[in-house]
Amino acid sequence: MAPQAATVTTQILAKKSPRTDRGFTLVEMIVVITVLAVLAAAVMPRLTSDLRSRQTREFYSKARNLMLEARSSSIRDGQTRSVRVDDSGNRLVIETTDSESGDSVAGRSLDMPEGMSASAYRLEQTESSSAEWAAKFYSDGRARKVGISFDSDGRVTTFMIDERGAVRQIDGPLPDEQDENWDAGGYEQRV
Numbered sequence: 719m720a721p722q723a724a725t726v727t728t729q730i731l732a733k734k735s736p737r738t739d740r741g742f743t744l745v746e747m748i749v750v751i752t753v754l755a756v757l758a759a760a761v762m763p764r765l766t767s768d769l770r771s772r773q774t775r776e777f778y779s780k781a782r783n784l785m786l787e788a789r790s791s792s793i794r795d796g797q798t799r800s801v802r803v804d805d806s807g808n809r810l811v812i813e814t815t816d817s818e819s820g821d822s823v824a825g826r827s828l829d830m831p832e833g834m835s836a837s838a839y840r841l842e843q844t845e846s847s848s849a850e851w852a853a854k855f856y857s858d859g860r861a862r863k864v865g866i867s868f869d870s871d872g873r874v875t876t877f878m879i880d881e882r883g884a885v886r887q888i889d890g891p892l893p894d895e896q897d898e899n900w901d902a903g904g905y906e907q908r909v
Contacts, residue, residue: 770832776831777831777868780828781810781828784810784812784826786885789883791814793855793857795857797816800852800853800854800855802852802853803848804827808834811825812827831870834870836848837867837868838865838891839867840864841864842862842864851864852864853866861882862879864878865892867891874891876889
């Protein structure tokens with residue numbers, strides 16, 4: 719190699735080249751972390767709301783199934799079953815009434831999700847308290863006519879059980895029920 723070419727090569731290597739392996743500065747890292755924190759703060763309430771909504775829907779489905787299970791079990795084995803609210807544990811409980819002693823034996827239960835409570839109770843056509851409320855299912859498939867409302871973050875959902883033992887879910891509070899039986903041959907004034 720010629721002496722002149724060696725000098726040019728040495729000069730090129732000696733020149734400072736721009737740094738291509740440069741890392742992030744502290745300011746850049748703080749900006750990225752701040753943006754991520756703002757995004758997380760915006761998304762988290764939505765995620766917790768979705769989780770709570772899913773838990774509430776799951777509870778309503780399981781509560782309906784629990785009531786239907788109590789009815790089918792009472793038909794199957796001929797013993798009266800009750801579904802009641804256990805206020806101490808904030809849950810629904812199936813109880814079997816022992817035919818010999820008359821004592822209630824607790825069975826399967828279903829916990830209410832956090833933030834949910836039973837807010838209104840109805841036996842037949844009168845309002846009642848949680849202590850006296852119980853949905854009773856008899857061995858012939860009939861049931862005591864009852865209703866119960868659950869409040870979850872301001873949204874109310876009601877379960878109504880009719881005399882035939884059918885369980886119906888309604889969005890909203892307990893409906894006003896008037897005696898809808900009409901006298902046979904009676905007249906209705908139409909307006």
